[in-house]
Amino acid sequence: MSEMKQIKNLKQFSTSKERFQGGHRLCPGCSHSIIVREFVNATDDELCVSTATGCLEVCSTIYPYTSWDVSWIHIGFENAAAAISGVEAMHKSLKNNKKSFSDKPMKFIAFAGDGGTYDIGFQSLSGAAERGHDFIYVCLDNEGYMNTGGQRSSSTPIGGATTTSPAGKVSYGEKKLKKDMMQIMAAHGCEYVAQSAPSNWKDMVKKAQKSFAASGPVYINAVSPCPTEWKFDPSMSMEISKVMVESRVVPLYEIENGSKVTVNYKPKNHVPVEEYLGMQGRFKHLFKPSNKHVIEEWQKNVDAKWEYLLRREEAGI
Amino acid sequence: MTEEHLLKGWEEFEPGATLFSFEGKPDQEVHHENNSVQHSVADWRVDKPVHNKEFCIDCQFCWVYCPDTSIIPDVDDKGKGIFGHIDYKHCKGCGICVDVCPTNPKSLLMFADHLPVEEALRQWPEKEEKK
Amino acid sequence: MEQNRIVWDGNMAASQAMRQAKIDVVAAYPITPSTPIVQNYSQFVADGDVDGEFVMVESEHSAMSACVGAASAGGRVATATSSQGYALMIEVLYQASGMRLPIVLNAVNRALAAPLNIHGDHSDMYLGRDAGWINMVANNPQEVYDLNLCAFKIAEDYSVRLPVAVNQDGFLVSHTTEALNYLPDDEAYKFIGDYKPHNPMLDPEKPVTYGAQTEGEWHYEHKMRHEHAMYNSFGVIEKVLAEYKELSGREYKFVETYQVDDAEEIIICMGSVAGTTQLAVDKLRAEGKKVGLVSVRLWRPFPKEELAKYLGKTKTITVLDRSAPLGSTGALYNEVAAVMVDNGYNAVLLNYVYGLGGRDMTIDHLTEIFNSAKECSDAGKRVKPLIQTINLRGKELSFY
Structure with a gap:
């Protein structure tokens, strides 16, 4: 077991060795790289990273450049979990047979967008989680296929206008509720499942460190505000992330060993969902009088989910 | 824009289009010409x-x-x-x-x-x- | 070399060779008819006969993905599949070869649906034709065993560093038990040698990026480097097969020939049908007919030069394709036709689409094919349709 890196505050954290370099081609203000940095810089252990096809993959390893100061692999869109499970299996095999390249502690992370997680990579993730590999799966959840021009995924929330669920004369955009990956991964019996937002670096780092300390599969749902497709100013990414947390749209919570729910942060002031929706172009059409019911439904869903989590936490199950 | 010196011939590339992060050992912290920090x-x-x-x-x-x-x-x-x-x-x-x-x-x-x-x-x- | 004699089917031959290779990671998913390989290997794990990791994944796509991850990580990797599983893997087969990872795949060939069929034909092997893997064809369990050992050594040679598929016919080879010779464990392993890692992800002293995106200024160069490695592999394959002959006494060539020197009608084929064709040749030779057989062992890279050596004098060449080309001549036919044109050879060419979904191809059928070819030889031109079928019910069906 490796020693947990001490990160009490940013003055300490910022002395970390940087493991994800600039010069990548992510959009200005993209939250993906913020999440990646919070995560990979939170440990001094050696890392092997796999990444699903998507914004992060395509922008961090455009030949002839790599932004990764750790070993990294990308195979396809749907197999980030299978890929890292192979790397982890090889690590285990070499270790068991005393053929390891190094005695240094090694951790395994898969990064994928919500398309590569909720949709096309779902089977691969489910398989790898069920097999119990020692890996951490981080979903960079920007609620759509942003790398290809903002199509809907099963993470796109109701009312969201995407290029394949556009708002129109007779449509308010996406009709389905966002898939609940947290519960699905908890049901796999993952050792640790957590949701975080990049604007709360402390929460993210804490969850990253809990992930590194775990020995079984870990699933992290990291919400990743996307200036390009959510349609807001790039400087506002962390503001949006903050409002997502404060409005309880994205509760910061964790589920340990498949059942124990802890809500890590309880906003004191009630921020209505309307405020969050109003900050983004993708929900602009919801403010037409005829779509008012969608905002009401949004609020109802957020409240119900929040209530559910609190009751689970209280019940200890 | 691609730096000219990286436009090598086919026979000069690492097989499998792999890229390296560092020149030498990582703790020497000298980034490879293929690290995006150069870009x-x-x-x-x-x-x-x-x-x-x-x-x-x-x-x-x-x-x-x-x-x-x-x-x-x-x-x-x-x-x-x-x-x-x-x-x-x-x-x-x-x-x-x-x-x-x-x-x-x-x-x-x-x-x-x-x-x-x-x-x-x-x-x-x-x-x-x-x- | 003292060898052991045993009765194995093709699947067991592959499994035992995998055991002897001391593979670091096998990631696999069962599918008929390659399932017994996965089962056998599971038993090896259960009995403590192998030390590596065995990852029982949830699909063939993940099987090959985990293999690619494991091979990039830095160790010996193998798997097995068939048919629909092969088709599900196909995306990742391209990734494995493009990343230059020496994975060994036992491809137990089976028809592709629809309609669904679990029996042997070459549809899956043909599907993977352009995936950048070295493809060898084993015609019986002995060959499956031998070529598996060679496959690891070829794949892992630094000047090759390409994945290798060892193909065998579903059921006809995979489930047919035959007596064969195998090497003692230590000799088999010594032949393959320890795995020599190249740019392993698991080496923290040299972080490496696998699977970058190469756009316009780069993609062509990388693909041609891959192409170059493919052609480089001829020499390495030849060397490894020669070393194996030295060790085992069993000789393998890029193309195997039988009675071709003075043959006027030659059948060119791949897979287990070669054995049956050999019997047909014997029968017809006994009747005084000058017939011969060429069995292609190395499907990719395709041994054009080697093949050309045997095709210059014959009058008629009949190419057997065990896959429906669905709109053209068969893939093996096309290779042969190209060799003929490249060398200015003039024999009459015929193409049979046969044996689909495991349909029998007997000595009688092959005799019929030889006799049909003879008519062309006698006429000095093609007097039969270009693409013919054999042992197909219904009205005679042929094309061109």
Whole structure:
């Protein structure tokens, strides 16, 4: 077991060795790289990273450049979990047979967008989680296929206008509720499942460190505000992330060993969902009088989910 | 834009199109020519952030929330991270550092990319009254 | 070399060779008819006969993905599949070869649906034709065993560093038990040698990026480097097969020939049908007919030069394709036709699409094919349709 890196505050954290370099081609203000940095810089252990096809993959390893100061692999869109499970299996095999390249502690992370997680990579993730590999799966959840021009995924929330669920004369955009990956991964019996937002670096780092300390599969749902497709100013990414947390749209919570729910942060002031929706172009059409019911439904869903989590936490199950 | 020296012939590339992060061992911290840290994205920028150390409290929010690893910290005598400098080769000018800066007036502000830093510092605003 | 004699089917031959290779990671998913390989290997794990990791994944796509991850990580990797599983893997087969990872795949060939069929034909092997893997064809369990050992050595040679598929016919080879010779464990392993890692992800002293995106200025160069490695592999394959002959006494060539020197009608084929064709040749030779057989062992890279050596004098060449080309001549036919044109050879060419979904191809059928070819030889031109079928019910069906 490796020693947990001490990160009490940013003055300490910022002395970390940087493991994800600039010069990548992510959009200005993209939250993906913020999440990646919070995560990979939170440990001094050696890392092997796999990444699903998507914004992060395509922008961090455009030949002839790599932004990764750790070993990294990308195979396809749907197999980030299978890929890292192979790397982890090889690590285990070499270790068991005393053929390891190094005695240094090694951790395994898969990064994928919500398309590569909720949709096309779902089977691969489910398989790898069920097999119990020692890996951490981080979903960079920007609620759509942003790398290809903002199509809907099963993470796109109701009312969201995407290029394949556009708002129109007779449509308010996406009709389905966002898939609940947290519960699905908890049901796999993952050792640790957590949701975080990049604007709360402390929460993210804490969850990253809990992930590194775990020995079984870990699933992290990291919400990743996307200036390009959510349609807001790039400087506002962390503001949006903050409002997502404060409005309880994205509760910061964790589920340990498949059942124990802890809500890590309880906003004191009630921020209505309307405020969050109003900050983004993708929900602009919801403010037409005829779509008012969608905002009401949004609020109802957020409240119900929040209530559910609190009751689970209280019940200890 | 691709640097000319990297445009090698087919026989010169590493098999499998692999890329390396470092020249030599990682702890020597010499990045490989194929590390994106060698690549400038400065031309993406319209506005640039300028840092004013007069107001900075070294909170390091700008460091943690920079998506382009462009706030390069220093370490003080006590081994603590403090603001170092802005890496203008990799900053895309998104403005998050300015947004998350908690001081009043802010210690980071956006200015037109062509404006000299000294001129930007001269234009720095006064402390804002709380609304 | 003292060898052991045993009765194995093709699947067991593959499994035992995998055991002897001391593979670091096997990631696999069962599918008929390669399932017994996965089962056998599971038993090896259960009995402590192998030391590596065995990852029982949830699909063939993940099987090959985990293999690619494991091979990039830095160790010996193998798997097995068939048919629909092969088709599900196909995306990742391209990734494995493009990343230059020496993975060994036992491809137990089976028809592709629809309609669904679990029996042997070459549809899956043909599907993977352009995936950048070295493809060898084993015609019986002995060959499956031998070529598996060679496959690891070829794949892992630094000047090759390409994945290798060892193909065998579903059921006809995979489930047919035959007596064969195998090497003692230590000799087999010594032949393959220890795995020599190249740019392993698991080496923290040299972080490496696998699977970058190469756009316009780069993609062509990388693909041609891959192409170059493929052609480089001829020499390495030849060397490894020669070393194996030295060790085992069993000789393998890029193309195997039988009675071709003075043959006027030659059948060119791949897979287990070669054995049956050999019997047909014997029968017809006994009747005084000058017939011969060429069995292609190395499907990719395709041994054009080697093949050309045997085709210059014959009058008629009949190429057997065990896959429906669905709109053209068969893939093996096309290779042969290209060799003929490249060398200015003038024999009459015929193409049979046969044996789909495991349909029998007997000595009688092959006799019929030889006799039909003879008519062309006698006429000095093609007097039969270009693409013909054999042992197909219904009205005679042929094309061109």
